[in-house]
Amino acid sequence: QVQLVQSGTEVQKPGASVKVSCKASGYTFTNYYIHWVRQAPGQGLEWMGIINASAGSTSYAQTFQGRLTLTRDTSARTVYMELNSLRSDDTAVYYCARDRSDAFDMWGQGTKVTVSS
Amino acid sequence: SYVLTQAPSVSVAPGQTASIPCGGNRIGRKSVHWYQQKEGQAPVLVVYKDSARPSGIPERFSGSKSGNTATLTISRVEAGDEADYFCQVWDSRSDHAWVFGGGTKLTVL
Numbered sequence: 001q002v003q004l005v006q007s008g009t010e011v012q013k014p015g016a017s018v019k020v021s022c023k024a025s026g027y028t029f030t031n032y033y034i035h036w037v038r039q040a041p042g043q044g045l046e047w048m049g050i051i052n053a054s055a056g057s058t059s060y061a062q063t064f065q066g067r068l069t070l071t072r073d074t075s076a077r078t079v080y081m082e083l084n085s086l087r088s089d090d091t092a093v094y095y096c097a098r099d100r101s102d103a104f105d106m107w108g109q110g111t112k113v114t115v116s117s
Numbered sequence: 118s119y120v121l122t123q124a125p126s127v128s129v130a131p132g133q134t135a136s137i138p139c140g141g142n143r144i145g146r147k148s149v150h151w152y153q154q155k156e157g158q159a160p161v162l163v164v165y166k167d168s169a170r171p172s173g174i175p176e177r178f179s180g181s182k183s184g185n186t187a188t189l190t191i192s193r194v195e196a197g198d199e200a201d202y203f204c205q206v207w208d209s210r211s212d213h214a215w216v217f218g219g220g221t222k223l224t225v226l
Contacts, residue, residue, distance in 0.1 A: 035215065037215075044203065044217055044218070044219045044220045045152075045160065045203055045205075045217040045220070046213065046217070047213045047214070047215040047216070047217065050215075059214070061212055061213045061214070062212040063212065063213070095159055095160075097160075100165070101148070101165065101166065102148060102150075102206075102207035102215070103148075103150035103162055103165040103166070103205070104150070104152070104160070104162060104205070104215075105162050105165070105171065106162075107159040107160055107161070108159065109159055110159050
């Protein structure tokens with residue numbers, strides 16, 4: 001079945017970087033785009049960026065320009081999200097999600113990232 | 118940036134119908150998608166392209182639009198429907214091109 005499986009919980013210090021992985025299975029990896037969405041504690045959903053799993057091209061929300069990098073490894077069927085210069089307000093659950101006609105039709109289980117000194 | 122407005126909460130008794138509105142300027146021109154998020158879980162797509170249901174989603178879930186409002190309707194509400202519901206559209210002119218509403222907490226009384 002279609003699945004997106006993310007890497008585990010992260011605890012980082014302010015100013016550090018975090019890299020979260022999202023491994024896809026059950027479908028043709030290069031036929032879809034993958035998004036990243038985050039959710040701060042008790043808050044709503046915030047779109048961060050998108051990557052074309054085939055071409056590797058990306059688009060980022062302006063909020064994250066310069067701090068966010070999305071990459072993919074087609075042989076590993078995995079997408080990576082790296083966020084730099086972490087701040088306390090980056091504490092959130094980070095989700096990868098597959099794009100289908102501009103909707104998010106499949107989500108990873110989420111990765112909790114805590115930024116604390 | 119494009120804004121989607123949702124009421125913070127809606128309450129309904131079991132067996133009744135829940136209507137969850139989502140307001141946005143000229144939302145009639147956009148495809149609206151809806152997600153259900155239960156406590157501690159990832160969101161799940163329940164309606165896409167305004168009114169289509171993904172495989173596995175009960176027919177009790179339906180979507181519609183009128184004027185500047187899209188609505189998710191849940192018929193014959195069950196205790197297991199208690200969750201947060203988010204609407205979402207794509208807007209190429211927004212900073213966050215994939216835009217979410219703030220979410221509505223559905224409480225089953």
